Amino acid sequence: MATVIDGKAVAQTIRSEIAEEVRALSQKYGKVPGLAVVIVGSRKDSQSYVGMKRKACAELGIKSFDIDLPEQVSESDLIKQVHNLNANPDVHGILVQLPLPKHINEEKVLSEISLDKDVDGFHPLNIGKLAMKDRDPLFLPCTPKACIELLSRSGVSIKGKRAVVVGRSNIVGLPASLLLLKADATVTIVHSRTPQPESIIREADIVIAAAGQPMMIKGSWIKPGAAVIDVGTNAVDDPTKKSGYRLVGDVDFAEASKVAGWITPVPGGVGPMTVTMLLHNTLEGAKRCFEKNH
Numbered sequence: 001m002a003t004v005i006d007g008k009a010v011a012q013t014i015r016s017e018i019a020e021e022v023r024a025l026s027q028k029y030g031k032v033p034g035l036a037v038v039i040v041g042s043r044k045d046s047q048s049y050v051g052m053k054r055k056a057c058a059e060l061g062i063k064s065f066d067i068d069l070p071e072q073v074s075e076s077d078l079i080k081q082v083h084n085l086n087a088n089p090d091v092h093g094i095l096v097q098l099p100l101p102k103h104i105n106e107e108k109v110l111s112e113i114s115l116d117k118d119v120d121g122f123h124p125l126n127i128g129k130l131a132m133k134d135r136d137p138l139f140l141p142c143t144p145k146a147c148i149e150l151l152s153r154s155g156v157s158i159k160g161k162r163a164v165v166v167g168r169s170n171i172v173g174l175p176a177s178l179l180l181l182k183a184d185a186t187v188t189i190v191h192s193r194t195p196q197p198e199s200i201i202r203e204a205d206i207v208i209a210a211a212g213q214p215m216m217i218k219g220s221w222i223k224p225g226a227a228v229i230d231v232g233t234n235a236v237d238d239p240t241k242k243s244g245y246r247l248v249g250d251v252d253f254a255e256a257s258k259v260a261g262w263i264t265p266v267p268g269g270v271g272p273m274t275v276t277m278l279l280h281n282t283l284e285g286a287k288r289c290f291e292k293n294h
């Protein structure tokens with residue numbers, strides 16, 4: 001039976017460490033880290049994630065700057081907001097919640113965020129550095145960073161291991177595979193056009209599942225003893241729940257937990273760590289800024 005990695009507990013430990021550092025910074029410099037959380041529109045899931053981020057800021061002593069824009073905001077007005085935040089010395093991190101409405105070009109907006117405030121790590125230059133040998137981006141994307149942190153805090157070494165990432169999104173799959181490569185894993189990406197993904201996944205010592213397909217990865221696809229990190233957050237109908245739905249991952253947890261060595265649950269695995277890594281990036285950005293201006 002696999003060791004279940006408790007992402008909520010790990011996240012709580014790291015949040016206490018961040019809160020301590022924020023207190024120390026406030027004493028030393030008389031300033032606290034600031035995070036701008038920008039949301040466009042009223043998608044229920046995005047509102048909920050943004051709510052979690054703002055609440056976590058308040059709990060840790062990080063000042064959040066809340067920018068709520070209507071669904072119809074123009075791309076140029078959104079970019080103006082980003083420029084204002086770039087120029088605000090109290091803001092050390094800027095996060096634009098994704099996805100953006102269809103009429104807005106996400107890449108264009110993300111490219112306008114100052115490199116040294118890009119706490120989501122989605123600026124093309126930061127992603128480019130992630131892809132280069134011997135270069136490091138200023139910030140790592142939060143969910144991939146969360147996956148690596150969960151592995152390392154669970155004592156799973158990456159160097160020399162066979163890792164399979166399922167999914168090739170810009171937010172998770174692609175940067176996760178680059179991070180694993182930087183950590184000296186042998187990496188394969190499986191995606192929607194890969195024939196017989198199960199035969200590749202079965203060879204992996206480490207699986208990062210980020211396909212957005214509920215319970216796609218079966219227990220029989222997992223190599224005995226493998227570490228399985230499930231990034232999927234899929235709502236499936238469940239009439240026994242008051243809400244009418246429940247959250248499941250991309251991995252069939254009941255089956256896979258009988259075979260794997262380590263596994264993350266959904267909910268309570270990677271999700272809470274994603275928000276925590278954002279706060280960690282904000283702290284790092286603020287420290288760099290305070291030290292530079294001291």
Ligand SMILES: Nc1nc2c(c(=O)[nH]1)N[C@@H](CN(C=O)c1ccc(C(=O)N[C@@H](CCC(=O)O)C(=O)O)cc1)CN2
Binds near residue numbers: 097171247
């Ligand atoms: N600008 C960004 N947009 C998005 C990102 C991102 O990293 N940056 N990632 C995702 C959504 N996301 C953060 O924004 C996120 C997803 C899930 C969770 C989380 O804590 N999930 C809980 C369950 C929550 C629930 O009950 O609804 C869990 O897994 O335990 C946090 C953040 C897309 N957009």
